[in-house]
Amino acid sequence: MTVLVLILTVVVAVLAVLVAGLLRAYGTVLRRLHELDAGAPRAGAREFRLDATSRPVAAPEPRAEWAAAHDVAGVSVAGEIVSTRLVGVEHDTVLAFLSTGCASCEVFWRELADPSTLRLPDGTRLLVVTQGPELESSGWLADLVPPGLDVLMSTEAWRDYEVPGSPHIVYVDGRTGRVRGEGTGQSWHQVAELLARSTGDAAFLTGGPSIAKPGRDAEQEAAVDRELMAAGILPGDPRLYGA
Amino acid sequence: MSTLTGHGLTVALPAKWEGRIYLRDTAPASRFAHVAGRGHPGERAHPVLHVANFPLPPGRGDFGTGAVERMSHAHVFASLFEYDGEEAGRALFGARGLPVLHLRDFATNALQRRLAGQLGVQRFFTVDGRPFCLYAVLGSSRNGAALVGELRSVLATLRIEAR
Numbered sequence: 001m002t003v004l005v006l007i008l009t010v011v012v013a014v015l016a017v018l019v020a021g022l023l024r025a026y027g028t029v030l031r032r033l034h035e036l037d038a039g040a041p042r043a044g045a046r047e048f049r050l051d052a053t054s055r056p057v058a059a060p061e062p063r064a065e066w067a068a069a070h071d072v073a074g075v076s077v078a079g080e081i082v083s084t085r086l087v088g089v090e091h092d093t094v095l096a097f098l099s100t101g102c103a104s105c106e107v108f109w110r111e112l113a114d115p116s117t118l119r120l121p122d123g124t125r126l127l128v129v130t131q132g133p134e135l136e137s138s139g140w141l142a143d144l145v146p147p148g149l150d151v152l153m154s155t156e157a158w159r160d161y162e163v164p165g166s167p168h169i170v171y172v173d174g175r176t177g178r179v180r181g182e183g184t185g186q187s188w189h190q191v192a193e194l195l196a197r198s199t200g201d202a203a204f205l206t207g208g209p210s211i212a213k214p215g216r217d218a219e220q221e222a223a224v225d226r227e228l229m230a231a232g233i234l235p236g237d238p239r240l241y242g243a
Numbered sequence: 244m245s246t247l248t249g250h251g252l253t254v255a256l257p258a259k260w261e262g263r264i265y266l267r268d269t270a271p272a273s274r275f276a277h278v279a280g281r282g283h284p285g286e287r288a289h290p291v292l293h294v295a296n297f298p299l300p301p302g303r304g305d306f307g308t309g310a311v312e313r314m315s316h317a318h319v320f321a322s323l324f325e326y327d328g329e330e331a332g333r334a335l336f337g338a339r340g341l342p343v344l345h346l347r348d349f350a351t352n353a354l355q356r357r358l359a360g361q362l363g364v365q366r367f368f369t370v371d372g373r374p375f376c377l378y379a380v381l382g383s384s385r386n387g388a389a390l391v392g393e394l395r396s397v398l399a400t401l402r403i404e405a406r
Binding site: 080083091 | 249250259260263298299
């Protein structure tokens, strides 16, 4: 009997140690989660501070975050020598950088061959740009490109826009002469959805006149941001939350 | 300012102006050519230059079909169409040098196809043995003088090489 009591005591002691270990680990996890959720900083972590001498924060230029756009010059599939304007014009341009050799471009070529899939806001131009004739197969292109689709061959444009690979889509704001968005997609349809969402213009899906929520909302938001930053109020500032 | 050069033609394009130079299509017709821009069997290919202060679409006719329909009142378009060298001695091409256009030269009845509000002009001439037709269209007479002035300044930069 005494032996049995001793064994049970040892088992209970071991279990108590295990439970204590588990509780400690659980406590560590909770503390880390609390820190991640804007809780107290870890020991040694540098706290974000504003300079107490309060140097004025220069207001960023409007849309300074956008890269400068470039006009595109090149040669069409039919051999036409072309100079187009994207900068300082009334219209916006969607540049689709595609190639004949990339498998993921095939969906785009297929979709672009069907005019019914191409819907853009009125006044927005679609320009498909491949690399120049020295790097691209003109013969293949002639087979791929449907009449009516504006396709230019221009290695210079790929360089200007620092195209990382194809397919790559760049949306250029003609009035500001700046890139307003860029990235890739799996299909033209997907790109159109992204453009519609990011610009707030459903005409990227429906075609026709712009269905805005136009850039006005974004412009107003950017203007408010600039004013706040000029006043030294940065993201996370307690004054933003009525403190 | 950008410069467009090809087939013995060079033109400097100021801000907002686009340009395209192509060889007129010869038979068999390319599927990229506008139906109004297809040549006939045996025709020798000569260049056509289009300039405009609005986006030029692909597959236009030689005298702007497909583009002029998109013009607003603030737009201007011009086509420089080269004819075969054999035409150079004919009376139609007797004028020497690129013509200087004025607003008074433009008229609605000079359009290839009448479109509401538009005005056109057509001039035939020869430069260094190369016979040309210059055809220009204004979106409207509103601001016409300014638009013609803009077009004139673009055409003033045009250089035509001798064959």
